[in-house]
Amino acid sequence: MNITTPTLLxxxxxxxxxxxxxxxxxxxxxxxLRPHFKTHQxxxxxxxxxxxxxxxxxxxxIRMAWYFARHGWNDILVAFPANILEMEGINxxxxxxxxxxxxxxxxxxxxxxxxLEQPVRIWLKIDTGYHRTGILPHAHxxxxxxxxxxxxxxxxxxxxxxxxxGHTYKETEVEAIRSIHNTSVYLLHLLRDRYKAQFPDLKLxxxxxxxxxxxEDLSGVDEIRPGNFVFYDLTQEHIGSCNYADxxxxxxxxxxxxxxxxxEIILYGGSVHFSKDSLQLADGSVxxxxxxxxxxxxxxxxLEGIELGSLSxxxxxxxxxxxxxxxxxxGDLMGxxxxxxxxxxxxxxxxxxxxxxQLEHMSGVGQLV
Amino acid sequence: MNITTPTLLxxxxxxxxxxxxxxxxxxxxxxxLRPHFKTHQxxxxxxxxxxxxxxxxxxxxIRMAWYFARHGWNDILVAFPANILEMEGINxxxxxxxxxxxxxxxxxxxxxxxxLEQPVRIWLKIDTGYHRTGILPHAHxxxxxxxxxxxxxxxxxxxxxxxxxGHTYKETEVEAIRSIHNTSVYLLHLLRDRYKAQFPDLKLxxxxxxxxxxxEDLSGVDEIRPGNFVFYDLTQEHIGSCNYADxxxxxxxxxxxxxxxxxEIILYGGSVHFSKDSLQLADGSVxxxxxxxxxxxxxxxxLEGIELGSLSxxxxxxxxxxxxxxxxxxGDLMGxxxxxxxxxxxxxxxxxxxxxxQLEHMSGVGQLV
Numbered sequence: 001m002n003i004t005t006p007t008l009l010x011x012x013x014x015x016x017x018x019x020x021x022x023x024x025x026x027x028x029x030x031x032x033l034r035p036h037f038k039t040h041q042x043x044x045x046x047x048x049x050x051x052x053x054x055x056x057x058x059x060x061x062i063r064m065a066w067y068f069a070r071h072g073w074n075d076i077l078v079a080f081p082a083n084i085l086e087m088e089g090i091n092x093x094x095x096x097x098x099x100x101x102x103x104x105x106x107x108x109x110x111x112x113x114x115x116l117e118q119p120v121r122i123w124l125k126i127d128t129g130y131h132r133t134g135i136l137p138h139a140h141x142x143x144x145x146x147x148x149x150x151x152x153x154x155x156x157x158x159x160x161x162x163x164x165x166g167h168t169y170k171e172t173e174v175e176a177i178r179s180i181h182n183t184s185v186y187l188l189h190l191l192r193d194r195y196k197a198q199f200p201d202l203k204l205x206x207x208x209x210x211x212x213x214x215x216e217d218l219s220g221v222d223e224i225r226p227g228n229f230v231f232y233d234l235t236q237e238h239i240g241s242c243n244y245a246d247x248x249x250x251x252x253x254x255x256x257x258x259x260x261x262x263x264e265i266i267l268y269g270g271s272v273h274f275s276k277d278s279l280q281l282a283d284g285s286v287x288x289x290x291x292x293x294x295x296x297x298x299x300x301x302x303l304e305g306i307e308l309g310s311l312s313x314x315x316x317x318x319x320x321x322x323x324x325x326x327x328x329x330x331g332d333l334m335g336x337x338x339x340x341x342x343x344x345x346x347x348x349x350x351x352x353x354x355x356x357x358q359l360e361h362m363s364g365v366g367q368l369v
Numbered sequence: 370m371n372i373t374t375p376t377l378l379x380x381x382x383x384x385x386x387x388x389x390x391x392x393x394x395x396x397x398x399x400x401x402l403r404p405h406f407k408t409h410q411x412x413x414x415x416x417x418x419x420x421x422x423x424x425x426x427x428x429x430x431i432r433m434a435w436y437f438a439r440h441g442w443n444d445i446l447v448a449f450p451a452n453i454l455e456m457e458g459i460n461x462x463x464x465x466x467x468x469x470x471x472x473x474x475x476x477x478x479x480x481x482x483x484x485l486e487q488p489v490r491i492w493l494k495i496d497t498g499y500h501r502t503g504i505l506p507h508a509h510x511x512x513x514x515x516x517x518x519x520x521x522x523x524x525x526x527x528x529x530x531x532x533x534x535g536h537t538y539k540e541t542e543v544e545a546i547r548s549i550h551n552t553s554v555y556l557l558h559l560l561r562d563r564y565k566a567q568f569p570d571l572k573l574x575x576x577x578x579x580x581x582x583x584x585e586d587l588s589g590v591d592e593i594r595p596g597n598f599v600f601y602d603l604t605q606e607h608i609g610s611c612n613y614a615d616x617x618x619x620x621x622x623x624x625x626x627x628x629x630x631x632x633e634i635i636l637y638g639g640s641v642h643f644s645k646d647s648l649q650l651a652d653g654s655v656x657x658x659x660x661x662x663x664x665x666x667x668x669x670x671x672l673e674g675i676e677l678g679s680l681s682x683x684x685x686x687x688x689x690x691x692x693x694x695x696x697x698x699x700g701d702l703m704g705x706x707x708x709x710x711x712x713x714x715x716x717x718x719x720x721x722x723x724x725x726x727q728l729e730h731m732s733g734v735g736q737l738v
Contacts (some may be wrong), residue, residue, distance in 0.1 A: 004454040005432070038682065060683045061637075063374070080683055081625035083637050084700045085373040104626040104635070107699040132684060133626045133635045166681070256450040257473040257502045266473070266502045268430075268452050272715050276645035312535070313407065313711060314429045314449055315501060330476040331453045342682060346641050347716065349732075363718075366735070 006269040007252045008348040014248035023052040029218040036227025039342045041362040043071040058225045062089045067362045069097045084111040094118035116155040123162040128184035130166040137187040160203035168210035181211040185220040213241035233341035250299045251336040263325040267316035275343035289336035299335045375638040376621045377717040383617035392421040398587040405596025408711045410731040412440040427594045431458045436731045438466045453480040463487035485524035492531040497553035499535040506556040529572035537579035550580040554589040582610035602710035619668045620705040632694040636685035644712035658705035668704045
C-alpha cells in the first residue's frame, strides 16, 4: 500500500465477522435484520451483507435510498421523518422499489396522502425515551388521527411502529442498556395491543447498535435496524458494544511535524478527515482517536501513552509520553481508531481495504439522479 | 429556487464586500493579501478574488494546490507542514506553478533538499503563541541548522518566516487580539533582524481572520493570509471579526417534524451537513447555528428566541420559544447561520448563490490528477 495522504483503512474480515455475529443473533432471536446502511454508504460493503441473505435495508435519506436502489436493493426503509419537499423523488423511487417512510406528525401523513402517486409503506416513529423526535407512546389522540388517515388512504400502507433508542449511547452499563431496551419493547407492545384490531399485521421495529450488540436476546419485536456495528468505533467500545479488536476501520495519517519539547506529534489528518466527534473518558479528558500500530495487513490494539488529543481543520495533535514520542519520525504513517466511524467515513468519502481494494462511499459519488 | 434538501446558500454580494474590505485594508497597510482558499475551496469564488487583482493564494493541501493550479493560479503557498510522503506530487506541482512550502522540523528540510527535483520556495513556520505547531522563536540552534541547510540547497529558496495566530479564536476583546498580533509581529521582527544578513530578502507572513478583521493597521509584516473572512460565520461574529450582516453563507434546511409539547423543531440537516463545531455562549449554553428568516434574495439577521441546539448525523434540533415555534410548519425551509463556515462548506460540497447559480467546492469534485 502506497499511502501518502490521510486514508481510511477497512479490515474486511473484521467487518464480515461483525455482520455475521449480528445476523446470527437476529436469527437466534427470531427477528429480521434490516441493517442501517448510513454507516458505510458503500455499494461494495452492501454486497457483503447479501452473502448473509440480507434483503431489506435502512437508509437515512432519499438520496441514499436512490444510491442503494441503483445497486439492486429493493426493500428500503428511509428511517428519517419523511421530507415532504422531496415528494417528486419519493414518487419516482416508490415506483421502483418497495419504499418505507416514517412519519412523526399528522401534517406529514396528510401531505403524503395527498401527494403520493405510488403506494408506500409507512411507519410511525415512537419516542420511547430518547426525546430527539417521535410520537410519545401515550399520545393516543394524535396516534388515532394519524392511523385513521393512513387507514383511509389507498396509497399509505401502515407497516407498524418504529423507535430508535439513541439514549443508549450515553450509557456504559449492561443493565442500563437492558432497562432502556426493555422499556421500549414494553411501550411498543402496548401500542401493538391498542392498534392490532385495526391493523392485524402491524410490526415493531427498533435497533440501536448498543442494545443490539450488548443484549443477547432481541426477541419481542419483529425487526432490528442497527448500523454502526458493521465497523464499530471508539464510542461503541466505550459503551461496551464491542472490543477494540472488532473495530473494522482505521485512519492512516502522515506524521508532518514533531515537537520534542512537549512530546506532541502533528498529523496530516484533521476535522475534515475525522469529523469532530470526541469521546470523554472517565478521567474527564477528551480524545479524538486512539493510536494503533499499523502492520501490513491491519493494525494493533490501541497503544498506551499516546492519543489523538485535538483536531483543527487539517491538523491532528497527538499527545504522547516521552517514550512513545520517541518511536515516530517525520514521514511515518500513524494509525488512528476513529471516535465515530459513520462520520469519519462520510468525510473520507471512500475506503482502502487492508487487502488493497478501493471501495466507494456515496459521499464520493456525484449526482445520482 | 426549488430547494428540497439541505442546501448551502451563498450571498455573492456579501462575499464581494468582505473581499473588498480586506483588499483595501491590505493596501492601506502596505501588505500583500495572499488569501487562504481553504474556506471556500471553489474555483468560481476564486475568480471573485481575481477581480481585485489578487494573484497569490494560500491553500492547505497539495490536492487543493492542484485544484487551484488547474484553475489558473500559479503562486500558491501550501500553509501546512510539508508532507514528505507526497514528494512525487510536490515535484509535479513545482514544475507547473510557483510553489511555496512550509517546514517546522529539520528532518522535513533534509527530506525536501534530498527529494526535490524542482525549485521550491520554503517558509519556516514560527510558533508565536498558538502552540499547535511551529518552531519556537528563540530556538536559535534549530533555526540555524535549518537555515544553513536551506542556504546550501539549490532547490530550496528561503522565502521567510510565517506564523498563524490561531489563539485569537479564543478571544473576544479587541485589546487581547491586538496584544496577540503585536507580540507576533515583534517576535517575527527579532527573527528578521537575526537572519537578514544571511537572507536579505526574507519576508514575514501572518494572518488569522480575527486579527486581520479587527485591527485597522496590519503593517509591520509583508503578507497576510486570512481565509475565513470571505464568508465569516457565528464564530467570527462572537469573536468580533464581523457583524451578522457580513456572514455570506446560510444553510437552508427542510422542517421535517414538530414537537409542540417541548417547542422543538426537527430539521433535515445534521452533522453531515453542518459538521459538528459548536459555539459556547456567555451564559454557558452551546449552539450549532442561529436561525434567520429566508427571503427571496437572502436572509434576515438572526431571530431571537430560536436556535439550533443540537445535531445528530442527519437531524438538527431547533429549540424555540412558544411564540417562535408557532411560526413554522412541516415542509418549511429554515435558514441557519453556521458556526464554522469552512467546515460546513467542506461537508456540503457546493453552493447555491442567492442569484440561483450553482458553484462547486473541491470536496464535490472527483480525482484531480
